[in-house]
Amino acid sequence: MTVKILSVALCGILFLTTGALADQVTLSAAASLREVVTGLTDAYRTKHPEVRTLLNFGASGTLAKQIEQGAPADIFISANREWMDYLQNRKLVDEASRCAFAYNSLVFAGITKQPVMGMKELVRLRRIAIGSPRSVPAGEYAAEAFRAAGIEKELAGKLVMAKDVREAMKYAELGEVDGAFVYRTDALLFGKKARILFTVPAGLHDRVVYPMALTATGAGKPGARELFRFLQSAEARKILGKYGFEVK
Structure with missing residues (x-):
């Protein structure tokens, strides 16, 4: 039983x-x-x-x-x-x-007071955050855009690598960098101080x-x-x- x-x-x-x-x-x-x-x-x-x-x-x-x-x-x-x-x-x-x-769309967002309205003006900045291209697609899209715009070498010493797109956005929001390459949705959702400075032309990278x-x-x-x-x-x-x- x-x-x-x-x-x-x-x-x-x-x-x-x-x-x-x-x-x-x-x-x-x-x-x-x-x-x-x-x-x-x-x-x-x-x-x-x-x-x-x-x-x-x-x-x-x-x-x-x-x-x-x-x-x-x-x-x-x-x-x-x-x-x-x-x-x-x-x-x-x-x-x-x-x-x-x-x-989605790739944008450049930040709180820098310098006028930044396109890719060519990035070379005047000191620090730019992107997600590590090895594992973060937003960083890969950004790197692709740098190559297409012909500014890859000029930005080499200015890039701050983030573990993901959210960390890159955080750096921009805190002012630890002049700006960051992030998705439009992240900039709209988390951009309390950082604002979208320009949208990366779609022809410079694969569609997100x-x-x-x-x-x-x-x-x-x-x-x-x-x-x-x-x-x-x-x-x-x-x-x-x-x-x-x-x-x-």
Whole structure:
């Protein structure tokens, strides 16, 4: 009798644990998406209170490396194509699910009193913050724009590397640098002192796109697939627009 009761209890615990894991979705997204992705998942959970979403934000390259090393992730949203390609080439994301989540613009923001209205005027500044191009897409876009504008060598000793785009924005806001290359959405959201000085011409760098995909693990989870569909819905696009992101 005792054995039977114990067996039933263990089965119940196993069922509850399995159910909890099935309703848990882990989403890794670029740092510049923190507020909008949090808002989107909050909206999703109002309709699906049984789903638990675990959010992980950081530089796209850092997140991609984490996934490669086995960190749990069901959905990945990168701030550029490169790091999504990186995982796709290693068959760590579901290629069929890959799509464009949103778009953004690269701007230069700061509190410097010097007139800075374009790329050529950057050479007069002392310190400029960018995300490290090795892992931060915003920094990579900025470096690409420097090369296209022909000012890469002149800026070499002026650059302050940040761990992600949010840290670069913080440096600009605190006045620790003359300005920083960040996304338009970050400048609008966090620019209390720092203001947008100019928008980087689109022709100087690849379009700022956030590709999204289910991971190889997430593709097999119904809960992850449901959240993924929501992130592509009209409701999600409306929320993205409120945060300043472009959806076309």
